[in-house]
Each structure stands twice: as structure tokens, then as C-alpha cells.
Amino acid sequence: MIIVLVGAPGAGKGTHGKRIAAKRHLPHVSSGDLLREAVGSGTPLGRQAERYMKAGVLVPDKIMLLWVEKLLDMPEYEAGIVLDGFPRTVPQAEGLDEILAKRDLGVDRALFFDIEEAAAVRRLAKRVSCTNCGLVYNLDAKPPETPGECDRCGGTLDVRADDREATVHARFVEFRGSTKPMIEYYRSQGKLIRIDTTGSIAEVGKRVTAAIDLLDGLEPPESAAG
């Protein structure tokens, strides 16, 4: 089963992606994992990716896709994969389809975690991490015992640079420009399921489960995918 997770920052696709993966016994691979694994592999492909990363430029789609292709041929990915944050553009999605088609496979579902920018900004402002050890807290769901202080090491807690409003805005601009067309791409193939991300993690989790159960041909509950 090949599941693709799409969503703007703060939409919760990482959290829910890991839950889907655990439930379905599938590996969960984020775009960051893809690059780390490629570099860590020490293969020529990994070394190529590393050079781009060191230069601070985006790793070209071709290299990312070659790496995905390599992964899909490894035994641990035989049952499928939950891809989180990759593909994120139409050319990447087309490239993925080509790779899968060669193996008589295809993307089974693209789950679109839909969130308004203002809601994402509010949500991400509650995610803080320790500036010393990196432990992540959520001021609503998992607050530190002492406000502003890390439970583990006593370090100072702060909102990550990636989660600050200006950065979140920039990521939304990129999302609207490059990723929205990909959402249409999957919609036109009849593979897109939009997930309403309002409410608690448990509430959203129920919608996600319902959406995934559709793959088994089960009837979704009325509250299914938004």
C-alpha cells in the first residue's frame, strides 16, 4: 500500500502519518528521512545529495526520485510505504508514478491534511523545543513542568525557527504555489482524500482512520474524510 501525505506546515501530517504507519505496519518516511538515509547510505547517489545539501540548495527531483526507487526495491518496503512530505510538486508526483508503474504499483491514496494558515500559525506557536537538548513540547498537550524550562535538562524552551510566523508564512506561499497543483493532480486521478484537521489529535485521528479504511472497502462512518 502506497500512501502519500500532503499538507501545509502545522497540519499534523507527521503525527498522523506515524500513526497510520504503525497501524498498517508500514515504514513512515519523511522527505527529511529520505535525504538523511540517502546521505547515510554512503552510496554515490547519497554523496551527490550531500553535495547539494552542503551547498544549501534543494536536492534535484531526479536524485530524490532515484533514491525513492532504490528504497522501493528494498525488502523492508515490499508491503508499501507512507510517504510524508514527498512528493510535494507535480513533477515529483509524476516521477513517483513512473517509478511505481514500472513495478505494477501506484499511489493508493493521497491524504491531504487541510489547514488554514492562521490556524497553522496558532498551532505551531504552541510547539516549543529545548534549545539545549532538542526535546519537543506542546504547550497544550505536553507542557513542561516548569513553564519555559526543559524537564530533562533545565534548558530554555523556545519556538523553533521553522515554526515562527514569518517562516510559516513563507512555507504556505510555497505550498500554495507548488503543492496545491499536486493536490489537483491526485484529485483528478480520484486518489485524493481531504482530511479536516480541526479539533483534537484524537478527532482528526478518527477521520484519518476512516479515510484509510476506505482502502479496505469498508464503509466509512458518516464523519469520514471531511
Ligand SMILES: [Zn+2]
Ligand atoms: Zn532539554
